[in-house]
Amino acid sequence: MITFEQVSVVHDGADGPAFPVVDAHIPEGELCLLVGPSGAGKSTLLGTVAGLVPHFTGGTLRGRVTVAGRDTRTHKPRELADVVGTVGQDPLAHFVTDTVEDELAYGMESLGLPPGTMRRRVEETLDLLGLNELRDRPIASLSGGQQQRVAIGSVLTPHPRVLVLDEPTSALDPPAAEEVLAVLQRLVHDLGTTVLMAEHRLERVVQYADRVLLLAPEGERGRDRAAGPADADIPGSGAAGSATAGSATTGSATTGSGTSGSGASGSGATAPEPAGGGAEPRGTARIGDPAALLAVSPVRPPVVELGELAGWDPLPLSVRDARRRADTLRRRLADRPAPAAAPAAADSPATEARPVAEVSRLGLVRDRVTALHEVSLTLHAGRTTALMGRNGAGKSTLLNTLVGMHRPSSGQVSVGGRTPHRTRPAELLRHVGLVPQEPRDLLYAETVARECRTADADADAAPGTCRALVSRLLPGVPDSTHPRDLSEGQRLALALSIVLTARPPLLLLDEPTRGLDYAAKSRLVLLLRELATQGHAIVLATHDVELVAELAHRVVVLAQGETVADGPTDEVVTSSPAYAPQVSKILAPQPWLTVGQVREAL
Ligand SMILES: Nc1ncnc2c1ncn2[C@@H]1O[C@H](COP(=O)(O)OP(=O)(O)OP(=O)(O)O)[C@@H](O)[C@H]1O
Numbered sequence: 001m002i003t004f005e006q007v008s009v010v011h012d013g014a015d016g017p018a019f020p021v022v023d024a025h026i027p028e029g030e031l032c033l034l035v036g037p038s039g040a041g042k043s044t045l046l047g048t049v050a051g052l053v054p055h056f057t058g059g060t061l062r063g064r065v066t067v068a069g070r071d072t073r074t075h076k077p078r079e080l081a082d083v084v085g086t087v088g089q090d091p092l093a094h095f096v097t098d099t100v101e102d103e104l105a106y107g108m109e110s111l112g113l114p115p116g117t118m119r120r121r122v123e124e125t126l127d128l129l130g131l132n133e134l135r136d137r138p139i140a141s142l143s144g145g146q147q148q149r150v151a152i153g154s155v156l157t158p159h160p161r162v163l164v165l166d167e168p169t170s171a172l173d174p175p176a177a178e179e180v181l182a183v184l185q186r187l188v189h190d191l192g193t194t195v196l197m198a199e200h201r202l203e204r205v206v207q208y209a210d211r212v213l214l215l216a217p218e219g220e221r222g223r224d225r226a227a228g229p230a231d232a233d234i235p236g237s238g239a240a241g242s243a244t245a246g247s248a249t250t251g252s253a254t255t256g257s258g259t260s261g262s263g264a265s266g267s268g269a270t271a272p273e274p275a276g277g278g279a280e281p282r283g284t285a286r287i288g289d290p291a292a293l294l295a296v297s298p299v300r301p302p303v304v305e306l307g308e309l310a311g312w313d314p315l316p317l318s319v320r321d322a323r324r325r326a327d328t329l330r331r332r333l334a335d336r337p338a339p340a341a342a343p344a345a346a347d348s349p350a351t352e353a354r355p356v357a358e359v360s361r362l363g364l365v366r367d368r369v370t371a372l373h374e375v376s377l378t379l380h381a382g383r384t385t386a387l388m389g390r391n392g393a394g395k396s397t398l399l400n401t402l403v404g405m406h407r408p409s410s411g412q413v414s415v416g417g418r419t420p421h422r423t424r425p426a427e428l429l430r431h432v433g434l435v436p437q438e439p440r441d442l443l444y445a446e447t448v449a450r451e452c453r454t455a456d457a458d459a460d461a462a463p464g465t466c467r468a469l470v471s472r473l474l475p476g477v478p479d480s481t482h483p484r485d486l487s488e489g490q491r492l493a494l495a496l497s498i499v500l501t502a503r504p505p506l507l508l509l510d511e512p513t514r515g516l517d518y519a520a521k522s523r524l525v526l527l528l529r530e531l532a533t534q535g536h537a538i539v540l541a542t543h544d545v546e547l548v549a550e551l552a553h554r555v556v557v558l559a560q561g562e563t564v565a566d567g568p569t570d571e572v573v574t575s576s577p578a579y580a581p582q583v584s585k586i587l588a589p590q591p592w593l594t595v596g597q598v599r600e601a602l
């Protein structure tokens with residue numbers, strides 16, 4: 001259904017191709033997961049399928065991409081719209097109407113479907129994605145996750161034969177992500193829809209994949225692991241990876257396109273070329289069986305890391321697979337001391353008790369929607385708090401209120417002794433910094449280098465401070481690129497670095513791991529732990545349960561604007577399967593939450 005023949009793309013002004021050569025076939029009725037590190041070229045490759053690359057983005061496309069027999073170089077996106085539905089990384093950029101219901105109907109209207117059919121599908125989709133209550137709402141007033149659901153719904157209603165999805169669950173709460181993936185699986189199984197999807201949170205999606213397209217040349221795994229000192233702490237680093245590498249290379253050596261979805265099939269057997277910035281593509285991408293390719297992938301979910309640590313062969317892809325094999329590991333762990341209650345930084349007694357912000361009975365009404373109700377919270381220096389809860393629960397609203405973007409409707413907010421909405425921004429900057437859900441909102445300059453210089457100057461930091469932070473979080477972010485052209489993960493790394501340059505005593509991060517691969521996430525964890533030990537208070541609004549398990553001392557769960565749980569991380573995350581990290585689900589009732597903790601205990 002989708003065929004890539006010797007495909008590569010060079011962006012205008014780039015000194016080399018955006019990804020390794022892709023030569024692969026994805027049969028009808030399969031879900032193919034596109035896997036690769038941040039900046040590996042996943043979005044670019046997806047763009048070639050919908051015709052966005054090169055028609056909208058410029059750049060040079062080599063080779064041939066066909067969808068349902070149509071060449072995407074000679075067919076404009078509009079001429080592919082009846083076959084391909086696309087959800088990009090930034091739903092706001094793609095909305096064409098103002099309200100939820102209109103947006104769901106828009107694609108069908110353009111295709112001229114009968115009104116009765118449109119009506120029925122809009123209703124079905126509103127139910128399927130839990131959007132019924134929001135049907136009349138202006139899209140601009142929705143939370144990030146609510147918008148992402150609308151974007152997904154709007155491509156489902158025309159029933160395209162091919163769906164191209166770029167991180168479709170990145171802003172979704174864990175139960176919503178499961179619901180969306182179940183819907184996609186039903187389309188694949190019952191209607192024969194073909195899905196090509198990029199996603200960083202492999203723990204959410206890999207068990208649904210019929211095959212994996214790995215956008216990292218052979219040998220990349222070894223290089224990635226050996227990269228830098230920060231990588232020492234990355235789960236699974238070390239020599240074990242090479243032991244399983246053989247099984248997957250066998251899988252990728254056959255050519256052709258199987259239709260069964262079982263076993264490895266595909267192409268990519270040509271000898272790997274050295275990676276690097278030259279004009280030649282960096283090796284060849286591989287397509288095949290998910291387990292075989294994840295064994296050699298530079299990015300792998302915790303369940304695979306745990307499987308490798310325990311020596312399981314084949315490696316498990318789902319919690320269920322892993323639980324079946326976990327008896328021996330549980331016995332080995334049974335007499336080991338439980339991990340320390342706070343999984344992150346060591347407490348420093350000097351800073352521990354000092355509150356840096358106080359929220360007291362905060363209420364906030366926005367356009368008649370109660371976004372927050374009677375929320376009380378004290379944030380202490382040196383502590384990391386995770387804010388969790390379903391899409392629309394009020395997490396972003398709370399963070400935005402702490403930086404003065406909203407005036408409380410009731411109650412009080414105080415940050416560093418100031419009332420945020422009455423404090424001048426330049427003054428407030430010295431007390432609190434926010435990395436917003438959409439990092440683009442922070443970026444104004446023409447190049448990465450200029451953003452960094454401005455950040456250093458604004459924060460009175462030594463020249464080079466911001467740039468060093470960017471490189472530490474995500475090596476390889478180019479200096480001269482316009483922030484608009486960065487990959488999602490690169491843009492986030494830049495926005496984070498800008499805020500961190502000012503070293504605010506209270507650091508707020510709204511969904512800080514969207515677009516970040518596991519290695520970048522591990523580096524972020526190290527950096528934030530370091531800041532917590534130095535006495536910064538950190539609040540993360542996130543749906544990433546694995547990040548929470550690694551980092552947070554405390555978890556606060558919001559539901560419909562109210563606090564419904566507030567306690568130590570291990571207690572809160574294990575009390576509900578929706579918030580439990582993979583390791584905890586596999587080893588429950590034992591207390592381990594992360595692969596790192598298990599490795600240390602063994
Ligand atoms: N229009 C452009 N001009 C120049 N370079 C670009 C452009 N678009 C993307 N790039 C570069 O191409 C590379 C691949 O970007 P892409 O967005 O495809 O990666 P990705 O795998 O989707 O990353 P992420 O996981 O972070 O979303 C990056 O280095 C990015 O900076």
Ligand SMILES: Nc1ncnc2c1ncn2[C@@H]1O[C@H](COP(=O)(O)OP(=O)(O)OP(=O)(O)O)[C@@H](O)[C@H]1O
Nearest residue numbers: 141143144145367369371391392393394395396397
């Ligand atoms: N401008 C607005 N007008 C009306 N309601 C709004 C507006 N902005 C947000 N809301 C509503 O306030 C509630 C809280 O939104 P908020 O963005 O804080 O949620 P969230 O917990 O961060 O969600 P997500 O996980 O999806 O990012 C939601 O019901 C949202 O639809």
